Amino acid sequence: MARRRVRLHYIANESSRKTTFRKRKKSLLKKVDEISTLCDIKAAAIIYSPFDSEPEVFPSHPEVRQLLTRFRDMPEMDKTRKMVDQETFLRQRIDKAREQTKKVKRENRDKEISQIMFSCLKGKSVFDLEMRDLHDLYFIIERNLMELEIKKQDKQEKNQENKLNLVEAVPAAAELGRMMRSVFGEGTSRGMEYEADAVPNDANVVPNDAGYGLDIVAATNVFKGDLEASPGRAPV
Template sequence: MTRKKVKLAYISNDSARKATFKKRKKGLLKKVSELKTLCGIDVCAIIFSPYDDQPEIWPSPLGVQRVLSRFKKMPEMEKSKKMVSQDSFLRQRIAKAYEQLKKQRKDNREKEMERVMFQSLTGSNVFLNMNMIGLNDLGLQIEHNIREICRRMETLNNIATMARPSNEEPSQQVEKSFGFDGQMNMEAMQKQQWLVDLMSTPPQQHFGFGGEEVMQPFADTINNNLWPNPFYP
């Protein structure tokens, strides 16, 4: 059974705070001892508390003096290279959390645009409720997907070209590229032909989604500089 996560906040109850201090202090000193043994490094610990008149010292006063003396002899740059204050630590955590938030927002926006694309393919008129920024995002997402399809097709073509022997007929090369010998898989060929037709069609016809009305590409009609977007830099 997993232990319940402890909320990192000041313990207002005196007895509970004292019990927690003793328990955590014992665990901390144990970890310091394990770190010294496992890694073979010089380490010391000094703990001040309101419950004792003298600070807790580990491993011994002489050992602490030896570690502190070695630390003071280090160049100033080396001493402060990995040291952080409470303020700088919090700033680093906030910056890291902000970057994670930006990444999550970008992922959510891409998934939202993909959902709109699939809805439009089913005949739903989802564009009526979208503003100009949303249409711009959708156009950029479509362009990204088209580039990805082109890249994957080029990669597959290069692999097929490198793998086939030069003395084979073109029909045999196509059959082997699809992974069968005698019987042609018509569905796979139709899919490949559809992709070829899609890539050979003029760009302004890619956005009609099978309807009668042909939409102009968003990236061509909208100046991206007028619509700055953090999700599609």
Template sequence: MTRKKVNLEYIISESKRKATYKKRKSCLIKKTNEISTLCGIQACAIVYSDDEPHPEVWPSHFDVQRVLHKFEALPELEKDQKMLDQETFLKKRIIKAREHLMKQRNQNMKKKMDLLMFKCLSSGTIVDNNIDVSCFLWVIDETLKEVELKKTRDQSQSGIHVAENGSKSLSGEKEPVDAHVQLMMPSVDAMLKQDWLMDSVHAVGNEMLHF
């Protein structure tokens, strides 16, 4: 069962806030202990609370001082490289969320334009006059590139098959006279279909330019 996602915002209720503090503090100390033991590293935790006169430390005051002195001895560049306060952490989360949103929007637009393009090809007319022409033409160009790439790949694979069968004939194996022709026919049919698709897409693109 998945946990409910927690909103990172200040808890207004004092009782809930104190309960959350105790729970999270124990989890923080537990995780610090785990990472120190499992990875063999030096780690410490310092937790301040308005309700307590002194901060709580882990594992001990002496060990905390030792880790802090080692940290302070690091060069400034290395020391600041992974440091994050809550504000910086949230800013990075926001940037990542915006990048993900932009990527998802682009993917949705690409799928929408793909669907519209094939509707235009099947009907032979422009089915939506309110589309973004530049975006639609970009999708057409990308589709043409994919068609050309597939055609090149099919041609190279057909050449390999013909060469293999030719070598078998030279080695003395019996093969029908029209075997090479039969091998080439599927590729030719595929190329003809692809040429038809390219011509249709060009026609749709030219119609759209005259809006």
């Protein structure tokens, strides 16, 4: 069962307030001990309350006194850099909650205008919309068009990169063809097959700067067939 979120407010009932204080004090001191042990740091706690005659000190009076002396000896700027009082802490919490609320409102507004946009695409008239809705609708459409344009440019850049990689692979493929012809001999039937495979055709040829082409798929298939037919033959 999930724990119920505790509402932070002053507990009017003294008995309930005292019970809550005992539990929270024990938990707080336990956390201070845990962080000191796990992270090997110096930490201390001093708790005053109307329910105890003496303040609760952790871990001990000498260690707390030593930490307080060390803190007082620090430069004023370092001492107050991360120090906040209750008012500042609450103000920071309020500002953070406001930012989160604004973000949720923007997201809800975007979803609402997107629904209006899809309704207009299905035939709903834009003349029924208010000026604010029309303005937001224009903003959403422009943003979607911009995102589509960015995706289009990315795709074009990828296609261009693939073409460049293919052109760079042609010299290596041509060298493979020459190696095959040198192994099997240019005058043999198999060597002539490789020469024929190196002749450009309209479907599978990638021209390079020298003006010749190579059918990479066909040459590779023939090379595999030779290896299967002559297992003792190895390319030089």
